[in-house]
Amino acid sequence: MKEQVLIQAEKKKESSGDVLVVKHLYKSFGSNKVLNDFNLTLVNGENLVVLGKSGSGKSVLIKCIIGLLMPDSGVIELFGRNITDLDHEELDKVRAKVGFLFQSNALYDSMTVRQNLEFPLRRHWMHVTQQEVDNLVQEALEDVGLAHTINMMPAELSGGMRKRIALARTLILKPEIILYDEPTTGLDPVTGKEIIELIMTIQKKYRSSSLIISHDMTCVRLAADRIVVLINGRCYAEGAYDELKRSVDPGIKQFFE
Numbered sequence: 001m002k003e004q005v006l007i008q009a010e011k012k013k014e015s016s017g018d019v020l021v022v023k024h025l026y027k028s029f030g031s032n033k034v035l036n037d038f039n040l041t042l043v044n045g046e047n048l049v050v051l052g053k054s055g056s057g058k059s060v061l062i063k064c065i066i067g068l069l070m071p072d073s074g075v076i077e078l079f080g081r082n083i084t085d086l087d088h089e090e091l092d093k094v095r096a097k098v099g100f101l102f103q104s105n106a107l108y109d110s111m112t113v114r115q116n117l118e119f120p121l122r123r124h125w126m127h128v129t130q131q132e133v134d135n136l137v138q139e140a141l142e143d144v145g146l147a148h149t150i151n152m153m154p155a156e157l158s159g160g161m162r163k164r165i166a167l168a169r170t171l172i173l174k175p176e177i178i179l180y181d182e183p184t185t186g187l188d189p190v191t192g193k194e195i196i197e198l199i200m201t202i203q204k205k206y207r208s209s210s211l212i213i214s215h216d217m218t219c220v221r222l223a224a225d226r227i228v229v230l231i232n233g234r235c236y237a238e239g240a241y242d243e244l245k246r247s248v249d250p251g252i253k254q255f256f257e
């Protein structure tokens with residue numbers, strides 16, 4: 001009974017509260033203090049952008065969240081659970097609810113689009129049938145408007161198409177949080193805008209939460225419900241696009257000029 005109440009409380013937390021909380025995060029490389037008491041909260045259903053100049057530590061932050069880098073200290077809570085307290089199995093379960101879109105897309109060049117999309121399904125959902133795999137691949141490709149590319153190789157696709165396929169591969173596991181590493185980098189402005197619009201459409205369909213790291217101000221303006229400005233390893237300021245745009249603080253103004 002007590003367990004059931006706890007499970008219900010956990011579910012309520014997941015559906016209404018903070019899905020990701022980063023507290024007092026520190027990460028240095030030698031004398032280079034990249035994250036220096038960084039804090040952030042991602043609320044369920046929101047699109048949060050971390051805005052920072054090149055080299056400010058945005059990728060380091062995202063790598064700490066997905067476990068590719070170990071922070072020196074601090075807390076990272078996903079769905080109310082401190083990830084450093086979890087054993088392997090529990091961590092895998094929590095991580096399965098978090099999707100990551102790599103800046104480089106990280107598609108397998110020797111695999112077709114279908115095989116690229118099947119890969120995470122086979123790895124994480126071992127009991128899924130071939131029919132279910134086919135349906136999920138089809139749905140994910142339709143979500144990104146590229147169902148006709150199913151048998152193509154990544155090299156046959158444009159940069160924007162590869163980004164869409166990478167997004168489809170992220171979506172296929174129905175993540176509750178999606179982390180985007182510079183989703184418009186390397187794309188022309190029109191294609192970049194299309195990718196942002198697609199991200200917004202998908203977020204509405206799946207009611208997921210997004211953490212987007214970027215320094216592309218068009219991306220920030222279109223995507224952000226809220227912005228966290230990362231300067232000197234800390235959350236220097238936070239607010240909506242229009243609020244921050246009005247700021248007279250030189251540290252913030254530099255992004256909007």
Ligand SMILES: Nc1ncnc2c1ncn2[C@@H]1O[C@H](COP(=O)(O)OP(=O)(O)OP(=O)(O)O)[C@@H](O)[C@H]1O
Pocket residue numbers: 029032034052053054055056057058059060061215
């Ligand atoms: N594995 C590493 N070893 C040593 N230093 C690192 C490592 N990863 C990142 N850094 C350093 O951390 C700092 C922040 O790098 P990071 O890649 O997070 O910047 P960024 O804000 O994502 O930049 P960009 O927008 O150019 O991608 C840089 O000074 C970088 O040299």
